[in-house]
Amino acid sequence: MNAASSTAWWKEAVTYQIYVRSFADSDGDGIGDLNGIRSRLPYLRELGVDAVWLTPCYPSPQHDHGYDVADYTDIEPAYGTLHDFDQLVAEAHDSGLRVLLDIVPNHCSIEHPWFKAALAAGPGSPERERFHFRQGNGDGPPNNWRSMFGGSAWQPTGDGEWFLHLFTPEQPDWNWNHPDVAAMFEDVLRFWLDRGADGFRIDVAHGLYKHPEFPDAEDPFEEERVADAMNVLAWNRPEVHEVYRSWRRIADSYAERDGKDRPFIGEITGIAKRHLADYVQPDQLHQGFFFEMLDSPFDAEAYGTTVRRGLEQAARTQAPVTWVLGNHDTVRVATRYGGGAPGAGPGDIEAGTARARAAALLALALPGAVYIYQGEELALPEVVDLPLDRLTDPVYRRTEGRRLGRDGCRVPLPWSGTAAPYGFSTNADTWLPQPPYFAQYTAEAAQADAQSTWHLYRAALRIRHEVLTDAGPVQFLPTPPGVLAFRRGDGFTFALNTGDAPVDAPHSGTPVLASAPMPEGKLPAHAAAWWTD
Numbered sequence: 001m002n003a004a005s006s007t008a009w010w011k012e013a014v015t016y017q018i019y020v021r022s023f024a025d026s027d028g029d030g031i032g033d034l035n036g037i038r039s040r041l042p043y044l045r046e047l048g049v050d051a052v053w054l055t056p057c058y059p060s061p062q063h064d065h066g067y068d069v070a071d072y073t074d075i076e077p078a079y080g081t082l083h084d085f086d087q088l089v090a091e092a093h094d095s096g097l098r099v100l101l102d103i104v105p106n107h108c109s110i111e112h113p114w115f116k117a118a119l120a121a122g123p124g125s126p127e128r129e130r131f132h133f134r135q136g137n138g139d140g141p142p143n144n145w146r147s148m149f150g151g152s153a154w155q156p157t158g159d160g161e162w163f164l165h166l167f168t169p170e171q172p173d174w175n176w177n178h179p180d181v182a183a184m185f186e187d188v189l190r191f192w193l194d195r196g197a198d199g200f201r202i203d204v205a206h207g208l209y210k211h212p213e214f215p216d217a218e219d220p221f222e223e224e225r226v227a228d229a230m231n232v233l234a235w236n237r238p239e240v241h242e243v244y245r246s247w248r249r250i251a252d253s254y255a256e257r258d259g260k261d262r263p264f265i266g267e268i269t270g271i272a273k274r275h276l277a278d279y280v281q282p283d284q285l286h287q288g289f290f291f292e293m294l295d296s297p298f299d300a301e302a303y304g305t306t307v308r309r310g311l312e313q314a315a316r317t318q319a320p321v322t323w324v325l326g327n328h329d330t331v332r333v334a335t336r337y338g339g340g341a342p343g344a345g346p347g348d349i350e351a352g353t354a355r356a357r358a359a360a361l362l363a364l365a366l367p368g369a370v371y372i373y374q375g376e377e378l379a380l381p382e383v384v385d386l387p388l389d390r391l392t393d394p395v396y397r398r399t400e401g402r403r404l405g406r407d408g409c410r411v412p413l414p415w416s417g418t419a420a421p422y423g424f425s426t427n428a429d430t431w432l433p434q435p436p437y438f439a440q441y442t443a444e445a446a447q448a449d450a451q452s453t454w455h456l457y458r459a460a461l462r463i464r465h466e467v468l469t470d471a472g473p474v475q476f477l478p479t480p481p482g483v484l485a486f487r488r489g490d491g492f493t494f495a496l497n498t499g500d501a502p503v504d505a506p507h508s509g510t511p512v513l514a515s516a517p518m519p520e521g522k523l524p525a526h527a528a529a530w531w532t533d
């Protein structure tokens with residue numbers, strides 16, 4: 001069966017995450033846009049992915065690059081128009097690609113008309129009830145909650161009240177107890193589904209509701225962090241599940257019309273792992289990102305545990321795992337696995353790249369869905385040395401530079417040529433500067449080199465479609481330390497060597513793909529391979 005043509009196409013789909021600002025620029029302003037994406041659809045088709053997920057492309061003042069939405073039913077002017085969106089969806093569909101949008105229901109932008117109306121209407125007004133406005137506690141904020149991006153989660157309005165923002169002060173949190181909010185989001189979903197969207201990634205899906213009395217958190221932790229695992233008062237409230245039940249009814253009503261599921265994939269982080277399954281239910285979300293692989297070190301035993309946990313969870317929930325190695329919030333894989341990061345230097349990029357290639361073969365060999373963040377197929381490293389005066393991530397500003405933030409994984413993609421803007425744009429002054437070494441990482445160079453990571457991904461996607469869709473469950477093979485190996489069905493074997501010395505290949509079949517050359521049939525250090533019988 002070809003998963004792409006079935007109702008439940010998302011279960012085994014490989015989705016390519018497009019960070020819209022940084023994918024391709026069609027109009028020379030140095031910022032990616034929808035027509036840029038249209039121009040690169042042949043590239044995605046050639047790579048062989050099944051779907052794309054577009055990060056938020058709605059009108060936004062870009063305080064958090066689109067995760068601060070000013071209008072949920074239009075397109076950011078710097079990215080194009082609704083007409084461009086319609087064209088993009090039509091052309092993507094013609095290329096056999098599905099299009100997932102990113103919905104941001106926890107918060108909006110201070111530029112959203114309902115928030116502007118709330119500020120103008122003043123304390124006690126019905127307009128303020130759509131958000132969380134509260135009187136301060138003496139001179140201070142209403143409680144001790146912290147924002148995910150640093151500092152207090154409350155911003156004073158100047159009229160005695162404060163409003164809640166679990167992210168930046170430019171991202172006020174919606175009050176989901178207000179019927180207008182729930183109704184508005186249902187209209188938004190229908191708006192985009194009617195325009196051809198094939199599903200949604202849900203931003204901070206475990207957010208939305210807060211403790212109704214806003215008590216102080218027991219641990220108002222000193223150090224800001226990205227995952228506020230502590231503050232159970234602000235996240236993962238039971239009421240949120242009712243929202244997803246009603247959204248699922250909407251998605252299912254579209255699927256009933258034409259037999260094509262419209263999946264919801266939740267970004268659920270920082271809460272106890274056992275709670276993920278509460279969201280991924282037949283009457284709620286189709287899937288939730290399984291971030292444990294992204295958090296795993298490059299280590300066979302750690303991967304083994306992660307894969308087992310993912311598969312167990314899938315068996316419990318009936319929802320296939322979504323394997324993730326990278327995204328727009330995380331240090332790029334090649335740098336992470338090479339021991340580098342912003343502030344810590346580039347690390348050992350050669351080793352990191354070898355490991356990233358091996359890890360990609362692991363993710364793509366597993367049952368379930370896989371998400372590829374743009375540039376992973378080029379083995380793009382994190383840009384760890386962006387000039388500080390060019391950093392744009394609010395995390396940098398809100399933590400007063402203690403955390404450098406996520407700009408380094410969001411640098412515009414290098415497509416071709418030997419100098420900036422590397423075919424990304426006609427304007428070398430891209431919104432984040434591209435480093436000179438991007439010349440080695442262009443898509444053009446990768447496509448011309450049969451050994452490149454691009455060709456590895458492409459071959460893996462092709463073979464995955466041919467032999468791994470519905471290939472059967474994972475059966476782990478006994479292996480020496482540092483090696484992870486499994487069979488799927490009767491005809492496929494996977495092995496990964498995270499140790500420092502070559503090992504005997506665990507299978508005598510035909511090697512069909514390897515992340516590194518395999519002299520004398522041995523699996524080298526930091527490499528993975530696929531065999532068919």
Ligand code: GLC
Nearest residue numbers: 064067104167203204328329
């Ligand atoms: C999610 C997004 C991240 C954004 C945050 C606030 O975690 O992935 O990029 O900053 O939500 O919307």
